[in-house]
Amino acid sequence: VAARGAAAPFGARLAAAVERRESNLVLGLDPDPARLWPAALRAAPGHGDVAARAGAAVAEQCRLLISAASEACVAAKLQLACFERLGPPGWEALERAALAAREAGLLVIADAKRGDVPVSAAAYAQGLLGSTPTAFGDVAGLGADAATVSPLLGEDALAPLVEGARASGAGVFVLVRTSNPGAADVQDLALAGGEPVWERLALLVARLGGDGSGPADVGAVVGATAPEHLARARALMPRAVFLLPGVGAQGGRVEDLAPAFAPGPALGLVTASRAIARAHEDGGREPAAAAAGAAERLRAQAWSLAAG
Amino acid sequence: VAARGAAAPFGARLAAAVERRESNLVLGLDPDPARLWPAALRAAPGHGDVAARAGAAVAEQCRLLISAASEACVAAKLQLACFERLGPPGWEALERAALAAREAGLLVIADAKRGDVPVSAAAYAQGLLGSTPTAFGDVAGLGADAATVSPLLGEDALAPLVEGARASGAGVFVLVRTSNPGAADVQDLALAGGEPVWERLALLVARLGGDGSGPADVGAVVGATAPEHLARARALMPRAVFLLPGVGAQGGRVEDLAPAFAPGPALGLVTASRAIARAHEDGGREPAAAAAGAAERLRAQAWSLAAG
Numbered sequence: 001v002a003a004r005g006a007a008a009p010f011g012a013r014l015a016a017a018v019e020r021r022e023s024n025l026v027l028g029l030d031p032d033p034a035r036l037w038p039a040a041l042r043a044a045p046g047h048g049d050v051a052a053r054a055g056a057a058v059a060e061q062c063r064l065l066i067s068a069a070s071e072a073c074v075a076a077k078l079q080l081a082c083f084e085r086l087g088p089p090g091w092e093a094l095e096r097a098a099l100a101a102r103e104a105g106l107l108v109i110a111d112a113k114r115g116d117v118p119v120s121a122a123a124y125a126q127g128l129l130g131s132t133p134t135a136f137g138d139v140a141g142l143g144a145d146a147a148t149v150s151p152l153l154g155e156d157a158l159a160p161l162v163e164g165a166r167a168s169g170a171g172v173f174v175l176v177r178t179s180n181p182g183a184a185d186v187q188d189l190a191l192a193g194g195e196p197v198w199e200r201l202a203l204l205v206a207r208l209g210g211d212g213s214g215p216a217d218v219g220a221v222v223g224a225t226a227p228e229h230l231a232r233a234r235a236l237m238p239r240a241v242f243l244l245p246g247v248g249a250q251g252g253r254v255e256d257l258a259p260a261f262a263p264g265p266a267l268g269l270v271t272a273s274r275a276i277a278r279a280h281e282d283g284g285r286e287p288a289a290a291a292a293g294a295a296e297r298l299r300a301q302a303w304s305l306a307a308g
Numbered sequence: 309v310a311a312r313g314a315a316a317p318f319g320a321r322l323a324a325a326v327e328r329r330e331s332n333l334v335l336g337l338d339p340d341p342a343r344l345w346p347a348a349l350r351a352a353p354g355h356g357d358v359a360a361r362a363g364a365a366v367a368e369q370c371r372l373l374i375s376a377a378s379e380a381c382v383a384a385k386l387q388l389a390c391f392e393r394l395g396p397p398g399w400e401a402l403e404r405a406a407l408a409a410r411e412a413g414l415l416v417i418a419d420a421k422r423g424d425v426p427v428s429a430a431a432y433a434q435g436l437l438g439s440t441p442t443a444f445g446d447v448a449g450l451g452a453d454a455a456t457v458s459p460l461l462g463e464d465a466l467a468p469l470v471e472g473a474r475a476s477g478a479g480v481f482v483l484v485r486t487s488n489p490g491a492a493d494v495q496d497l498a499l500a501g502g503e504p505v506w507e508r509l510a511l512l513v514a515r516l517g518g519d520g521s522g523p524a525d526v527g528a529v530v531g532a533t534a535p536e537h538l539a540r541a542r543a544l545m546p547r548a549v550f551l552l553p554g555v556g557a558q559g560g561r562v563e564d565l566a567p568a569f570a571p572g573p574a575l576g577l578v579t580a581s582r583a584i585a586r587a588h589e590d591g592g593r594e595p596a597a598a599a600a601g602a603a604e605r606l607r608a609q610a611w612s613l614a615a616g
Contacts, residue, residue, distance in 0.1 A: 030427075030428065030431075033440060033441075033442035033443060033444075033447070034440075034441045034443060041443055044444065050442065050444045050447055051447045053442075053444040054440075054442040054443070054444050054447055057442075057444075079424075079428055081422070081429075081431035081432045082428070082431050084392070084399070084432075084435050085431050085435030085449060086440065086442075086447055087399055087403065087435075087447070087449075087450075088396040088399045088403070089396075091392070091395055091398075092396045095395065111428075113423055113458075114421070115421055115458065116387075116421050117486060117487060117488040117553075117558075119338075120338065120389040120390070121389075123338075123389035124389045124392075124393070127389065127392050127393030127394075127395075127398075132341060132362075132393045133341075133342045134341035134342055134361075134365075134394075135341060135342060135344060135349055135362070136341075136352065136358045136361040136362050136365075137358045138358070139358055139359045139362055139393070141393060141395075142395075150421070150423065150458055151494060152458055152459075152483060152486075152494055152495070153486050153495075154488065154491055154492065154493030154494050154495070155490045155493050156488055156489055156490030157486075157488055157490050158490075175461070178425060178461050178465075179425060180425040180426060180464055180465055181464055182463045182464030182466075183461060185462030185463050186459060186460055186462050186505070186508070186509070187460070187462070189499055189500075189505065190500040191498065191499055191500065192497075192498040192500055192502070197494070197497065200494070201494070204493070250425075
């Protein structure tokens with residue numbers, strides 16, 4: 001996979017792309033190889049290794065989705081779990097999907113949720129956002145424009161990911177308050193000072209993002225399913241781009257997300273996966289046409305809030 | 309990669325292996341492709357794609373390390389970051405390393421630190437511990453005996469990983485108190501009740517592990533670098549297997565780990581990576597011989613504490 005050409009800061013690149021495309025919608029790619037579009041299945045080889053056939057079909061599903069929905073989107077978010085479960089062919093499909101997204105003009109977000117001790121976090125940064133020196137020369141990584149990362153191991157473990165991203169003109173989205181019901185179990189625990197754990201994570205995000213103007217290169221994952229936290233999250237992280245999963249299948253609603261966009265339209269990115277890829281299940285339309293329609297509806301709805 | 313033959317519970321399989329091999333040492337495999345043994349470099353093709361050459365050398369490094377050190381160990385821990393940074397050839401090297409470990413009689417621990425919302429956590433469980441249904445048939449995953457997982461997203465996000473592991477006779481190790489200095493930033497935050505966050509994670513581990521006797525299939529990552537927490541961690545998680553990273557390069561000492569082993573020798577697993585793979589850097593010996601010697605010294609030291 002080719003490296004990004006530009007090494008302008010992530011925040012500036014994102015802001016420009018959002019304005020140009022009039023969209024803060026992110027196309028989620030989390031292909032389920034048991035539930036692909038018929039056209040994707042037809043692209044797989046008719047025989048051979050099962051993982052290779054599934055990988056080819058998954059790559060084609062991503063290509064078709066990007067082709068159908070990219071015009072309404074500013075970025076694609078690749079859920080790494082859905083690719084790596086197919087082994088090497090899955091990782092090949094991931095690389096092909098990232099390339100297809102880039103060719104369609106989308107920024108690429110590796111939804112990896114990675115986090116590890118510093119030496120291993122640096123290895124994840126190489127693989128997702130940079131490159132790896134080897135005895136045979138450098139190996140280019142996935143070349144993502146941003147990756148989701150976990151803050152559970154603290155600041156020294158986030159630092160290699162932030163630094164690796166910054167060196168490549170990429171960004172990170174730190175898990176702050178996720179969209180699943182269980183998020184409350186740990187992220188909402190009340191600390192001795194009264195505030196929940198997630199507010200401390202938010203302060204860490206703000207500090208790592210540094211001072212300046214415009215969107216920072218350290219953003220936050222803030223679930224669209226708990227909009228009651230959004231205003232507080234925005235106050236704590238004024239320059240962080242919020243990646244907002246949970247719209248659609250998980251119950252989040254675009255109209256509740258206004259606080260995320262308050263500082264500017266690029267400061268909130270609405271992600272949607274099943275609401276686009278499975279839009280045809282709600283009606284009788286062909287999958288690609290249904291996906292295109294669903295994506296444009298979500299784009300218009302989010303953009304009217306963000307730019308309004 | 310072939311699936312495990314036996315589906316006996318992870319705890320019983322681990323306890324039997326520890327007794328049989330008289331070892332609770334885990335061989336950490338975190339190959340740095342810029343710093344491989346000369347014999348590993350020689351095994352790579354002399355030309356062709358850089359990632360493929362590096363992947364072949366990394367697989368050979370793992371095979372050589374396993375060959376040198378497996379007799380002193382009960383398991384191998386594969387740091388996924390070090391493989392996936394090489395893309396598809398890295399994932400192939402990961403599968404080859406897992407196979408080599410299994411053929412040497414070692415349990416395989418996927419050091420993945422994965423954690424995501426439930427639907428994605430289930431996909432990680434398929435890839436690491438189970439298999440993935442596809443339109444073309446099932447795709448076998450890595451077939452690991454256990455994986456490290458992150459609890460930041462709470463119980464509903466851990467559940468698919470625990471259930472996926474249990475269905476395959478595998479286990480999980482939940483991050484509770486990690487070995488890096490930054491662990492204190494989040495894991496040690498004091499809650500309203502006075503206890504640190506990590507103690508709540510420990511209670512979650514104990515509950516997910518359920519009742520019974522012998523080692524549970526839900527274990528905990530507890531860094532060897534903060535032994536002052538071990539007795540408390542053991543009190544909160546009486547049946548959890550502790551995976552104890554941080555010995556050697558990170559400053560942890562085997563002799564401080566006694567509380568981990570109190571309920572039985574299989575309840576604490578000491579991991580060592582650089583202390584084995586780079587043992588030759590401290591003396592003039594050949595890498596494999598130095599690794600074998602370092603592993604046996606660590607095994608004997610840990611075993612005398614654990615079984616003593």
